[in-house]
Amino acid sequence: MTDDSGRASFLARVAAALGRKEGEPRPAAPIQRAVGASTFDEETTRDAAALAIRFRDELGLVSGETVFVPDVGGVDAEIERIVRSRGLGPAESDLKKADYAVLRAEALIADTGTALVIERTAERRLAPYLPRTCIVVADSDALFPTMSSASLAALHAAARRGDKGEAVLITGPARTADIEKTLVLGAHGPRHLIVIIAGIQAAEKDAPS
Amino acid sequence: MTIHFDRKQVHDDLHSPSAPAVLDSSMRRAVEHKHAAQALIAWDELRERAHEIKAYAIEHLDELLVRFESEFIARGGRVLWTQTADEAASRFLDICRTHGARSVVKGKSMVSEELELNARLTAAGIDPVETDLGEYIVQLAGERPTHIIAPAIHMSRQDVGSLFERKLKVDYTDDPEVLSEIARVRLRQRYLDAGVGMTGANFGIAETGTVVVVENEGNGGLSSQAPPVQIVVMGIEKVIPTLDDLIVFLQLLARSGTGQKMSTYVHHFLGPVDGRAMYCIFVDAGRTALLADPVARESLYCIRCGACLNVCPIYRRVGGGAYGWVYPGPIGSVITPSMVGVEDAGELPFASTLCGACAVECPVKIDLPHLLVHQRARAVDEGAASSPFENAAVASWTRAMSSSRGYSFAVLAARVGGAASSMLPWISPAARAWSKERSMPKVASMTFKDWWRER
Ligand code: SF4
Numbered sequence: 004m005t006d007d008s009g010r011a012s013f014l015a016r017v018a019a020a021l022g023r024k025e026g027e028p029r030p031a032a033p034i035q036r037a038v039g040a041s042t043f044d045e046e047t048t049r050d051a052a053a054l055a056i057r058f059r060d061e062l063g064l065v066s067g068e069t070v071f072v073p074d075v076g077g078v079d080a081e082i083e084r085i086v087r088s089r090g091l092g093p094a095e096s097d098l099k100k101a102d103y104a105v106l107r108a109e110a111l112i113a114d115t116g117t118a119l120v121i122e123r124t125a126e127r128r129l130a131p132y133l134p135r136t137c138i139v140v141a142d143s144d145a146l147f148p149t150m151s152s153a154s155l156a157a158l159h160a161a162a163r164r165g166d167k168g169e170a171v172l173i174t175g176p177a178r179t180a181d182i183e184k185t186l187v188l189g190a191h192g193p194r195h196l197i198v199i200i201a202g203i204q205a206a207e208k209d210a211p212s
Numbered sequence: 213m214t215i216h217f218d219r220k221q222v223h224d225d226l227h228s229p230s231a232p233a234v235l236d237s238s239m240r241r242a243v244e245h246k247h248a249a250q251a252l253i254a255w256d257e258l259r260e261r262a263h264e265i266k267a268y269a270i271e272h273l274d275e276l277l278v279r280f281e282s283e284f285i286a287r288g289g290r291v292l293w294t295q296t297a298d299e300a301a302s303r304f305l306d307i308c309r310t311h312g313a314r315s316v317v318k319g320k321s322m323v324s325e326e327l328e329l330n331a332r333l334t335a336a337g338i339d340p341v342e343t344d345l346g347e348y349i350v351q352l353a354g355e356r357p358t359h360i361i362a363p364a365i366h367m368s369r370q371d372v373g374s375l376f377e378r379k380l381k382v383d384y385t386d387d388p389e390v391l392s393e394i395a396r397v398r399l400r401q402r403y404l405d406a407g408v409g410m411t412g413a414n415f416g417i418a419e420t421g422t423v424v425v426v427e428n429e430g431n432g433g434l435s436s437q438a439p440p441v442q443i444v445v446m447g448i449e450k451v452i453p454t455l456d457d458l459i460v461f462l463q464l465l466a467r468s469g470t471g472q473k474m475s476t477y478v479h480h481f482l483g484p485v486d487g488r489a490m491y492c493i494f495v496d497a498g499r500t501a502l503l504a505d506p507v508a509r510e511s512l513y514c515i516r517c518g519a520c521l522n523v524c525p526i527y528r529r530v531g532g533g534a535y536g537w538v539y540p541g542p543i544g545s546v547i548t549p550s551m552v553g554v555e556d557a558g559e560l561p562f563a564s565t566l567c568g569a570c571a572v573e574c575p576v577k578i579d580l581p582h583l584l585v586h587q588r589a590r591a592v593d594e595g596a597a598s599s600p601f602e603n604a605a606v607a608s609w610t611r612a613m614s615s616s617r618g619y620s621f622a623v624l625a626a627r628v629g630g631a632a633s634s635m636l637p638w639i640s641p642a643a644r645a646w647s648k649e650r651s652m653p654k655v656a657s658m659t660f661k662d663w664w665r666e667r
Contacts, residue, residue, distance in 0.1 A: 013293040013496060017274045017448070020504035065472070099404070115474040125485045132433040150459050150474075158480060159455055162420035165287065167485045169437060170422075172462075172478035177430035180470065181346035181362060182388040183369050190345060191396055192430020192476075 054113040054146040055203045062116030065175030066188055067196040069116075071203035078140055078201050085197060091136060104130040108141035109157035111200070114149040115174055118198060121161050123168040131171055137193035139173070143202035262464055263577040265457045266513035273503065276418040276451045277494070283421020287483035289490040297497040301327040304410075304443060305336050307491055311441045313407025315339035317399075319425065319432040320347055321412030322360055322516060323445045325538040326497055326551075329410075341402045343431035348395050352379045358532030360539065361469050361518040366531050399431070409439035413446040414515070415461065416492075417480075419454040423492065426465060428476040436479060443491045444481070448499050449512040461515060464575040468517040498551030507586045511546045513576045520570035520580060526563055535560060542570040546583045549591060558591030 059069035072081050082105060085091075095101035108118040118139045122128050131137060147154035158170050177192030188194055269276060281291045294300035304327070308316065316333055318324060318340060330340040330351065342351040346363035350356065353375055357363030364372065373386035382394055403409075411432055415424040423444045425432045436442050452458065466472040484490040502508050521527045521541030532540035537548050537557065545560040561584045570580040 009295060009299075010293045013295060013494070014274060014277065016295075016496065016500045017277065017503065020500045021271070021274060023274065061473075065476075117474055121482075123482075123485070125487065128437045128485060129434070132430045132437070150462060152456050152459075155455060155459070159420075161482060162417075162422055162455070162480070165483070167288065167483040169433075170480040170482055171433065172474070172480075174472075174474040174476050177428065177476055179345045179392055179429045181344070181349065181364055181429075182367075182372055182391060184362070184365075185369070185388040187389050187392040189396065190392055190429035190431070191343065191399065191434055 049146070049148075051143040051146055052203060054111075054148060055143060055200050057113040057148075058111055058116055058146060058198075058200070060116075061113065062175060062196075062198060065116060066178075067116060067175040067198065069198045069200060072199060072201050073204050075142065075201045078199055081199050082138060082140075085138060089136070089195075098129050098133040101134045103136035103138055104134045105138045105140060106131055108139050108145055108198070110154050111141050111146045111198070112148075112150050112154050112172075113146060117150065117172050117174045119155070119157060119170065119172055121157065121166070121168065121170040123161075123166055128168060131173060132177075132192045135189070135193055136195040136197070137173075137176070139196065139198045141198065141200055143200055146200070258460060258463055259575055259577045261460050262515075262575060263513065265452060265460060266576055267510075269452045269457075270449065270503070270509060270512050272453075273448065273451065276453060277448060279418040280416050280421055280451050283418070284423075284492055285421070287421050287490070289421075289483065289492055292491065292493045293496075294493055295496050297327045297495070300445065300493055300495045300497065301329055301332040303493055304329060304445065305332060305338070307441065307443060308333070308336070308338050308408050311407055311489070313338060313439075313441065315341055315402065315406045316408045316410055317341045317343050317403050317406040317435045317439060318347070319409075319411035319435040320344035320363070320427065321410065321445060322357075322538060323412050323447055323495055323497075324410065325357065326495070327445065329445075341399070341406065343399055343403070343429075343435050344427070345392060345395055345429060345431075348399070349375065352376075356533070356538075358540065359518060359521055360516050360541075366533065403434045403438040406439040408441045408443055409435040409437070410443045410445060411436050413444050413450050414465070415458055416446055416451040417453075417455055417458060418451050422455075423481045424458060425479040425481075426462075426475045426477070427479070428470070428472075430477065432479055433477055436481060440487065441489045441491070442481070442484065443493060445493045445495060447495050447497075449514075465515055465517055468519040468573070468575040498547075502547060502550045505550060508546065508550055508583060510578055511543065511550075511583055513578050514543050514547075515576055516543075517575055519573040519575065523569040523573050525565055525567060525569070535563070542580045542584065543578070546580060546587055549587050554587075554591050554594045558587075558594065561585075561587035561591060 055069075055071060059071075062069050070081060070085075072078060086094075086103065091102040092100075098104060106118075106120045106122075108120055110119040111117070112119070118141065120131060120139065122130060152159070161170055173196070176188050176194055176196040177190040178186060178188050179190040180186050284291055292303050294303055300323075316338060318329075324330070330342075333340040340351075342348045344363070346365075347357060349364040349367065349372055350358075353364075353367070359365040367375075369386040369388055369391070372388075372391055373384050376382050376391060376394060377384040380394065380398065385391060411423075411425050413423045414426045416422075417424065423446065425436065427433075452461070462474065462478060466475040469475075481490065499512065502512055518541075520543050521532070524541050527541040535541070535544050535548070537544065537552065539547055542564060545563055548557040548560050551557075564581075564584050566581045566584060568581050571578070571582075574580060
C-alpha cells in the first residue's frame with residue numbers, strides 16, 4: 004500500500020519540474036529499455052568447455068576458485084572432498100554456526116566470473132553471507148559468455164513471477180579496500196568462494212579456450 | 213546552514229603530515245586500477261549508452277516513479293514519498309517505532325548522510341550501526357565520510373589502528389587485515405539483533421519494482437536481509453526503466469568506482485519473505501530543484517561512482533572535508549548549491565580549476581565543467597558568490613590583462629620579486645598556508661617575447 008500523504012504533491016512537483024502542463028495525463032506507456040539493444044547480447048557461443056575455462060580464469064583473478072566435475076552425480080563427493088581437505092565442520096543447518104554454505108547458481112557469467120544466486124526463503128536468506136566459505140554449485144548449462152538479457156533470464160523470470168527474497172550476482176569472495184585502498188578478503192562475508200561446475204569432462208579442463 | 217568551501221580546513225589539511233599524501237597516493241592507485249579495467253571494453257560506447265539511458269530516465273521520471281511504485285507494492289513493499297531530508301528522517305523514525313526497533317544496521321548510503329539519520333536515530337534512542345568498514349571507521353571517529361565510495365580515505369592505517377585501540381579497547385595494530393577482522397567480529401551479532409536494516413539504492417528498476425544495491429563487503433547483504441524490517445532510502449533520480457538498462461551501468465560502475473570489472477555483490481531485492489516487511493522511502497530533498505533547471509538537470513545522471521573526485525586536483529589536495537556538506541568533489545560542487553540553496557552553497561562551484569579531468573572520467577558523461585560554470589553564473593546572478601580572494605585576484609588579473617602595458621608590468625614585478633611565492637602571503641591566510649607548503653615556479657628571466665625577438 005502507499006501512504007498517500009505527500010504523494011500527490013510530490014508527483015506534481017516532479018511533473019512541474021519536467022515542464023509538464025497542468026492536468027496533462029502522462030501516457031501509461033509500457034516500459035521499454037531506454038536505448039538500443041545491449042552491447043553484451045552479441046556473443047552467442049555456448050561452448051560449455053570454453054566458457055567454463057574462461058569462467059575459471061576470470062573468477063581466479065578475483066580470488067575465487069572453480070572446480071569441474073563430469074556430471075551432477077559427482078557434486079556431493081566434490082563438496083565432501085572440499086570440506087574434508089579444508090578441515091571445515093560438518094554440515095550445519097544453523098548458518099550462524101556453519102563453516103560453509105552450499106548455494107545453487109541459476110546462471111554463470113564467464114566474462115566476469117559471476118554467479119547468479121536466488122534465495123527465496125527466510126531460512127536461506129543469509130546463506131550467501133554468514134559462513135566463511137561459500138560453495139556455489141551449477142550445471143554447465145548455466146554458463147553464459149557475458150552479462151546480458153540471456154544470462155539474466157532467470158532473474159527476469161523470478162521478478163516477473165513475483166518471487167520473494169533476494170537475487171544476488173556474486174563475483175568472488177567478499178572484500179574491502181577501505182583502509183588505504185589495501186585489499187582485504189573476507190570483510191563481512193565469505194573469505195572463500197568455490198564454484199563447482201557439473202558437466203565438464205576432466206579432459207576438457209585444460210583445453211585451450 | 214551556510215556552506216563554505218572551508219579554507220580553514222584546507223589550511224589544516226595541508227599541515228597534517230599524512231592526509232594529502234595518503235589521499236593522493238590512494239587516488240592515484242584508484243585511477244590506475246580503473247584505467248586497467250577500462251582498457252578491455254568499449255568504454256566510450258558504454259558511456260554514451262549510459263548517458264542516453266539516464267537522459268531518458270530523467271525526462272520520464274514521473275512515469276518511471278509511478279511504475280516503480282506499483283511494482284514495488286506488488287512485491288509486498290510500501291512506498292513513502294518525502295519532500296525534505298527532515299521529513300524523510302521523520303518517516304524513517306516512524307517505521308522504526310512502529311516495529312519497535314532498538315537498533316538499525318546500515319549499509320553504505322550517502323542519502324542517509326543527507327538525512328543526518330544517525331543523529332536523528334540517536335536522539336530518538338535508537339542505535340544506528342554503520343556496517344561498511346569505511347563508514348564504521350568514520351562513525352567510530354565521530355566524523356563524516358570524505359569520499360562517496362571510500363568514506364575513510366582521509367585516514368591512514370595508523371590512524372585507524374589507534375582509533376580502534378582507543379574506542380574498541382583492542383591491541384594496537386595497523387594491519388588492514390586484522391582491523392577488518394575486528395570490525396567483522398564486532399558487527400556480526402549487531403546484524404542479527406537489529407530491528408531494522410537500512411540500505412540506500414544504486415538503482416531502482418521501474419519495470420520490476422526491484423531495488424539494486426552494489427557493494428563488495430557483504431555488509432549490504434547482511435544489513436538488508438538479516439533484520440525483520442528492511443528500509444531502502446532512495447533518491448528519486450535512481451530509477452531506470454529496465455533490467456536490460458541495468459546491464460550497461462553494471463559494466464561501468466565498478467570499473468569507474470574501484471577499478472573492478474564487477475563488484476562482488478549486486479543485490480536485487482525481490483520482496484519480503486514471510487513475516488518480514490520492506491519499505492522504500494523516496495527522497496526529494498532538493499532533487500526537483502535540480503530537475504527544474506534544464507542545465508543542472510544533467511547532474512541527476514550521476515551514479516555516485518566517485519571517479520570525478522579521484523581525478524580532481526582540488527579534491528586530491530584538500531580532501532572531502534573542505535566541501536562542507538555530504539557530496540564533495542566536482543559533482544558535489546554542482547549539486548550542493550541547488551540542493552541546499554545558492555545562498556548557502558554558492559561558493560562551492562568556484563572550488564575548481566575547470567581543468568576538465570572529471571568530464572573525461574565520468575562514466576555517464578556528465579559535462580561537469582559546463583555545469584560548474586552554470587552554477588557559478590547562478591551564484592553570481594543571485595549575488596551569492598562572495599569570495600574576496602577570488603574577486604580581488606580576478607579584479608587585478610583583469611586590470612593587468614586589459615592592456616599590454618599592464619601585463620608587461622606584472623611580468624616585470626614578478627621577475628623583480630624573484631619568485632611569485634614571496635608575493636602570495638599577503639593575499640590571504642589560505643594563500644599563505646598554500647605557499648608555505650610549496651615553492652612557486654621561478655619566473656623566467658626573459659619573456660617569451662624578448663626571447664623570440666633576440667633569437
Ligand atoms: S559525476 Fe560522474 S564521475 Fe562523478 S560521481 Fe557522478 S557518475 Fe561518477
